[in-house]
Amino acid sequence: MARTRPRPRPVATGCLMGRLRGNPWAILCVLSLAYFMAQLDISVLTVAVPDITRDLHTSFDRVAWALGSYVLALAVTLITAGRLGDLYGRRRVFRAGVVLFTLSSLVAGLTTTVDQLIAARALQGLGAALLIPQTMALLVEAFPVARRGTALGVRGTVGAAAAVVGPLVSGLLVTVLDWRWVFFVNVPVGTALLLATVLVPDDDRAPGPARLDVVGTLLVSVSLFCFAFAVSQGERYGWRGWFWGLVALSAVAFAVFLRQQRRRQSGDPLVPFELFRDRDYALMNVVSVCVSLAFMGLVLVLSVFFQSVLAFSALKAGLAIVPAALCSMVFGTVAGRLSDRLPAKYLLLAGTGLTVAGMLWTAAGMHEGADWPRFVAPLSVIGVGNAFLFTPLAAVGLRGLRPELAGAASGVLVTTLQIGSMIGTALSGALLGGGAGSGPTAASSRSAMVLFAVVAALAAPACAASSRTPRAGGTGDRAPDEDAGRAAAGRSPCREPRPSGPGRGQGGVPR
Known part of the structure; x- marks a missing residue:
């Protein structure tokens, strides 16, 4: 495995950044913002397609490649990127991903041909792949096991919310400014993220005998x-x-x-098989495929139904999905705290049940002439369900694994999420009557929603089979002799030391 150099003592400084360096909650803010930015760009381009087609004098099929190239590059490189973090340093790989994502966003906004846009989007996807697995692995390093469910829950909620609000953000930027600002907005955000990585302690992994x-x-x-x-x-x-x-x-x-x-x-x-000998990790990969497939299908079916059947504008269609996003964000923090106190399997089962019920309720109202108030309540139920489903998913999957495998585990887990999303996208197109000159109808949209609800329900057996409590030896547990050594050195056995700020206990976690 890669050798780890001793962590240098933090430099005393009176500035705010110096005091916050190593603070788990500051790290959570940085990593969640990066994850939100990367997830947002999966769906943010959808509403801008007509404007891009007109301005670049191209066809819809060519612009569709710009949408697809991001997801292709992301899905292909996630596993490798996760392992790179394990071998060569997670903060180092995270920074590289932020730099590549930011620069490629600038290039995408300056493109004059659709071929340039396709290439820039592929580079964006590669940058996103480098940073996404590190966000999960770095949180595992930063938080003690007692707070890890909350941290990973916030990250999961942010990612789910990004997928929902992507079309809304795109609609606002395209309406108020220009489609190029869909990309330009990433430049200041990415620059701020790069500067904020000083808050994340360097794990200082020196390339040793281990090689990619x-x-x-x-x-x-x-x-x-x-x-x-x-x-x-x-x-x-x-x-x-x-x-x-x-x-x-x-x-x-x-x-x-x-x-x-x-x-x-x-x-x-590249992929240690030890990962899949852990039952919870294997089960959460199954859950990931089911829920991401169903969730992406839900978003696309609703978007098409609102615009093609109910004749909503792109902005109104995006606003109609806001209740789900708001409930997901609000209840995500609640679910995260509960996952640190209650058996996570019950939260997963509750989330699955609420999501399926909300999707079936939504399907029941999908008729011609329906207006958006009819969908506020069922979409809110879906948002709550997603919060209780996505929030504990990563925490349950990673809790039984050794910390040094967190990068590889994160890469594989996020890859299964992307695979499910791609299948959901393909199924949506096939189910909504894309062939033979027929377009989406209320009936085809309703049938598609019911099918995706059934797919979401398939996650229930895997959730029920997960362990009630974490097993010893995982990312939150250490061997007794290691704990004894840490105690003798005056350090917490829960985690590596972090600089403490005012009002903070060991590791910078608020008392």
């Missing part, structure tokens, strides 16, 4: 690219034979990858 598994990286990248490309573009091109060939190639490459990884388990694998 290049062969495994190539194999998993080929597999994920073929699958992501086929799923995201198949419906647009009529599911021709060569797209199914890509799915087959993806399966073959994945099988070879598994065999190659099995041989490397005693060395430095």
Whole structure:
């Protein structure tokens, strides 16, 4: 494994940034903002498509590639990016991701052709892939186990809210300013994030004997690219034979990858199989696929239904989904605190039940002539359900794993979320009558919503099978001899020391 150099003593300083450096709550704010920015750009471009098509003198299909290139690059590189953080330092990789994302956002806003936009969006996706797994792994390092559910819950809630408010943010920027500001807005945010990384202590991982598994990286990248490309573009091109060939190639490459990884388990694998020997982690990956598929389907079906069937404007369609986002954000903090005090499996089951009930309630009101007030209550229920579902998901998945595997575990977990989202996107297009000259109808939208509710319900058995409490030896537990050594040194056995500010106890966590 990578060698870790001793953490340097913090430099005494009277400035605010110096006092906040290492404070877990300050770290949470920085990482959550970065995660929000990366997740927002998955859906933020949807409302701007007509303006981009007109200004760049291109077709819808070409602009659709600009949407898809971000998701493709993100999905293909997440696993590798997570492992890079484990090997070479999570803050270092996080910073690289912020820099690449910010610069590519600037380039995307300055593009004059659609090909330039497609390339810039792919670079954005690569930058997002570098930073997203590190946000989860760095939170695991920063927070003691007693507060980790709250921290990861805030992060999960922020990500879910970003997916919902993306079209709203896009609609506001396009209406008030210009479609290019959808990208330009990332530049000051990214610059501020880069400066704020001084608050995140450097883990100082020096490259030692461990090295990145290049062969495994190539194999998993080929597999994920073929699958992501086929799923995201198949419906647009009529599911021709060569797209199914890509799915087959993806399966073959994945099988070879598994065999190659099995041989490397005693060395430095890209994906340690130890991850999936942990029952909770394996189950949460199943939950991730189900809920992300259903959630992306929900957002897209509602967006199309509001605009194509009810003739809402893009801005009104975005505003109609606000109740879900608000409830998700408000109850996400509640769910995070509860996940530190109650068995998380019950929160997951409650979230699944509320989400499914809200989706079925929404489907019941999807008729021609319906107005948006009819959807406020069911969408609010969905928002609460998402808060209780997404909030404890990462905490439950990571709690039984060794801390040094947090990056790889985060990369795989976020990849399953992206795979579910891509399948949900493809299913939405197929279910809403995209072929034979027919468009979306109230009936097709209602049927699609019911189907996605059924998919969300499939997460319930996996939630029920998860452990009630964390098992010893995970990210929040240390061996007794390590605890004894820390106690003898006058340090908390819960976590590494952090600079303490006024009114803060060990590690900077408020008393």
